[in-house]
Amino acid sequence: MSTITADEIRAIETRHPQIFQRPAYKRFWPVLLIAGTVLYLGYALWFFSLPQVLRESHWERLPLFLSQWISYDLQPEFRLDQPEITPKYPRFSALGEHPNPDWVIKNPDGTYTVQIDGDAKSVTFDKTRAAITANGVTVPIVLTGGKSVITGTVPDWVTVHDDEIVAKLGFVGEVRVTVDRVKVRKRFLGWANFVFDTRSPFFGKPYSEVISLIVSGPELKPGTSNLALAADNFWNNAQWQHGDVWTKLLQTIVMAFLGTLLGGIVAFPLAFFAARNITPSGVLSQVLKRFFDFMRSVDMLIWALFFTRAFGPGPLAGSAAIFFTEIGTLGKTYSEALENIDDKPREGVLSTGANEILVQRYGVLPEVVPVFISQTLYQWESNTRGATIIGAVGAGGIGLKLWEAMRTNSNWANVFYMVLLTLLVVFIFDNISNFLRRRLSRTLHDYNRLQAERG
Amino acid sequence: MSASSATLEIRGVTRRFGKNTAVSDINISIPRGQMVGIIGRSGAGKSTLLRMINRLVDPSQGSIFFDGTEVSSLQGSPLRRWQRDCAMIFQQFNLVPRLDVLTNVLLGRLNHRSTVSNLLGMFTRTECAEAVAALERLDIARTALQPAGTLSGGQQQRVAIARAMMQQPKVLLADEPIASLDPLNAKVVMDSLRDINLREGITVVTNLHTLDTARAYCSRIIGMAAGKVVFDGAPEDLDRDTVRTVYGADASGTEISEAITSTSVTVRPKITASAGPLEPAFPGY
Amino acid sequence: MTSATLHSDATRQQADAWRRQTSLRRFYTALGVGLLLVAMFATMWFADEANAGHFFDRLPHILDFLSWLVPKDWNDVWRALFDIASPSDKGTQEFNFPLGRVYIWGGFYIPEYFELMLTTVNVALVSTFIGFVFAVPFSFIAARNLTPSPTLRLVIKRFMELLRAFPEIVIAGLFAAIVSIGPVAAIIAIGLHSIGALGKLFYEINENIDMRPEEGLRAVGANWFERVRFADLPQVLPNFMSYTLLRIEINVRISTIMGAVGGGGIGEELKLAISRGFGAKTLALVLLLFITIFVVDQFSAWLRRKLVGEQAFLMSA
């Protein structure tokens, strides 16, 4: 196609004014839409004072918190102002009551060496001097002048404060040196004492020994078998609280199940009275529909708060909240499904002279029950996820436990443990529900095909 | 560009789908400006051949050359530039039903412009005018603002041709362009293809199911059977026996009746290839 | 069926088979319902046992509990809603309505609860926007028929599944420690969740589109972005918008709950009012929340019906 001249363009434009002179709103609505969105976002930026929030935020904490999800640290402290240097561990450290880790070494010459990452990252000290080794350099520190002083150059991973020298050694930990003490933080990958806590007689024993004890060992606690003792120790692990966590998780599952099921049971008959094409009275239909809207709009949170106050915190309140919301949601979806059914089977049954109830039973139910079940399963699935959140306001289940574990900002490994369990549960229930719904739609498909074959 | 250089060369091209060989060892050379019809039974591999030329499907073996470049090995943006030069029209039109006709036609220009200005949908005044001119030539300018999905099949195919024209192609491939159209619309579409071929000198390669259409419009006919070329010559040389080899006699030995594969309608006079590109081909309004 | 036809053996056999099949199906149905009932009562018992207060112990006191909801003076509900001074105000938090006023300009103020409701709605809108903006490109990468790279597709798909299933309160809690407790943490949490939830719905829509326009544009020489923009987006956009509106409805609810656990907005105030037994404040908040959710739902339902017709109400996972 040869190029087009300006005259020809003008000729075409005059021939087709409707194409080239479209109303401005038609031509520019995408621009307007984008402009509107941008304006709104600007407003939101101001409304949430985002620049300020971001300026005051502590992003450096994020990697720290995330690393705490899958690791734990030990913090031995060495007092230098006592007659003899001895390591002290925090009271509930993961090492138990008699810690003697092999990475704290008392050298023959009286100095101590703490290996943070083997010998490559370590600190060696006595009462007069300390030497921090990392990244291929050794930083000598003199402690005699009433102050900790570095002799020589200060590498960038060491910060010198007034009375303290801090060496950050990356993920593996850090060393803090003052005149009268050396503090070490050493980080380990993994979860400490996940199976047995420090009070358990099985603590610190290798798995093979634990198993042989359980299978054929002498009773560690007279009167109980070792298996029962191990199970009890595991279940009541003070740090991980397996028993409590799993019970709470079960509560969350129960809340979603019970709430959805009861909601379905109540919504089922009501939907027939609310469906425009089935209801005996138009007024009743309207009233019921507004009732469904009401139950939905009052919102699960409000119900949860009310029932927590009425019954006290726990899964009963959560179930009741989901139950009330689901009456609304399921009632609405059921009645919409009923309004969308094909009228022919109903008329067919009606023409046999059956009474109203029988008409519903044989003309309507076979069509809508699979749809009802499928929608209920979908709600069940989404409530399993929702039950986690409302739990946090006191309605029982894992939510509250998660929230409390997070509040202290120190228990991220426990949080991650619960998150993993929750993910597992959501995953399993998603799949069960998907499987059932697929089965159901196949049944529905077969049913329709049979109907079609019969003509 | 010399006439002999813009030749489409297909050399030993084979395409297999699993164990099934759809196209096997095809050698064709199509000089610039020819209007070629490909005939053959369903499953003969006609569509596969065209789609390989446009590179919607890659050949399993062999290569395709155009103007001296091996287009069968292009990748990335040179490939897309070849696809621009080699417009394709489909039996099912393959328009974007929700977009209006004008935008659909303008989409033919995508590869001429920068991606960013494309994504923002900013087409220039000249491009719009050209699109309208193309629509005028195909007599559907009045539908320009309708969603393409609301048009009749014949109209949609003409929109597809207009889009192909906007690509400013060197080769136009048409895969059964009239198979889902009524005879009248089929004629309009075939006439436009011939018009393009004569006026712009664009090579047209079209798959056809109707023998007499092929005879009426094409200067060269290629017959395919079971993935192989079994006939390649002028329409006059296509006699009864060759038709039988192309289509194969069915089990009962019944003759292929040309009347069955016929679309002949005699209504409007044929358009003559003379008017400039900007004048409406069908000055009806 | 008349008795005459039963004389034929074949007919009788058929009838027997039918009856057997029916009774088998009845048996399975009964078994299913029975199991469901057992599970229901078992879980009811479990929920009751685990709860702080038990159902039958607390039932008689429900009315007591409801009675504090009824304010002594019904006008206090309006006063609480619009921050107008109440005659019952004795300096306690129960009736300190005017304290919450958010002055905009001179004597003109926004009542506290409206401001809080606005926060909650804004959290929902912004997080839905975040979800939409990321879910759309992700959905084109994650759709089997459109993906530019199968490996990338798998990565994005898994990532979205993770975002969808990850408990929102954990994300909120994590970011509360980083950007401080409040609405921004809630936006991040709900936004991330929305990416996963919308992304999944979107790519399922994408996998069901008509591929012919896509092929047509491929033949034009359009690149991936241009094909997505012109061949795919026009087909799916109405459905995308419909699901996004549905997501706004859901996110308003989630953002209320997030508020109650520290995400700012109306949820926090509601939790406080209920736990302290402030009848008038509770009623005012419930009323406001109820009306807002109702209006958002109805508006979104209306818009969705305009976009995609009755199809908008077919639920999909």
Ligand SMILES: Nc1ncnc2c1ncn2[C@@H]1O[C@H](COP(=O)(O)OP(=O)(O)OP(=O)(O)O)[C@@H](O)[C@H]1O
């Ligand atoms: N994408 C594909 N995957 C597998 N097999 C294919 C594919 N495309 C084509 N085929 C096979 O290749 C052979 C040739 O198909 P093709 O579409 O080229 O035939 P055709 O001549 O265009 O037939 P028709 O006239 O019916 O359109 C057929 O056997 C077909 O089944």
Ligand SMILES: [Mg+2]
């Ligand atoms: Mg074909």
